[in-house]
Amino acid sequence: MEKEIETCTEEAEHPEVVKAVSEKLPDIELLYDVAELFKVFGDSTRVRILCALFESEMCVCDIASVLEMNQSAISHQLRVLKQARLVKYRREGKTVYYSLADDHIQTIFYQAFEHIME
């Protein structure tokens, strides 16, 4: 135990590979945003909400009813989905109706379904 252990950490084993990959790797900002988007998809409550909205627009109350969860929990998650611009909403009197913001979402989900099923 006379010396600290040096790991390979900062030393690449194949510098040419490291260089090539580093150059091709997308901007770290973009990759961060990608992770953020997937993070939003990475909760089963939100996944269930989005899948419910694949079928039709719904008010908060009905979503809660479908998922058998309380209104507050749904409202909080809708807020997250709203901030990620995955859902949009319209107000009609006391009721607020939510729907999907765009079609990419379904495409991404179907790819995920396929990945899981195979």
Add this chain to the structure above:
Amino acid sequence: MEKEIETCTEEAEHPEVVKAVSEKLPDIELLYDVAELFKVFGDSTRVRILCALFESEMCVCDIASVLEMNQSAISHQLRVLKQARLVKYRREGKTVYYSLADDHIQTIFYQAFEHIME
């Protein structure tokens, strides 16, 4: 304040919508798995590892070098990716080379890129 506040929670506003959506909603197990998959994608370190592997197979040490993170952190995350069957590996002497387990991953990522860019 004589009575507890009753929210709409268990009472649907549009029972027919709730019924129709409930019936069409995919199995909760599947949706849970979808969320689990996205959860794995929902971390920027893992996203960066996967994107690096889009370019070529790499050893742990080189991945750490590209991401400028220490070997232990990368190793832990590769474990997560391995468990999710998103990467595979082969051993060659002391070195372990990781690569993508299948092509769905790139497709899902490109959809996500598109969603973000628009």
Add this chain to the structure above:
DNA sequence: AATACATATGAACAATAATTCATATGATTA
């Protein structure tokens, strides 16, 4: 204006997870 109802939100709590540190494992070479 007061009440009722759908939805939103702040605070608190519990659970999960990412990174670091120290060390173990497994393979190579002297």
Add this chain to the structure above:
DNA sequence: TAATCATATGAATTATTGTTCATATGTATT
């Protein structure tokens, strides 16, 4: 077999996040 190196892993720490509870907001109705 002892030393070295790449990788793996357990424990500890810190940060993040989902849900609940209580309450606020906004709209409609009486």
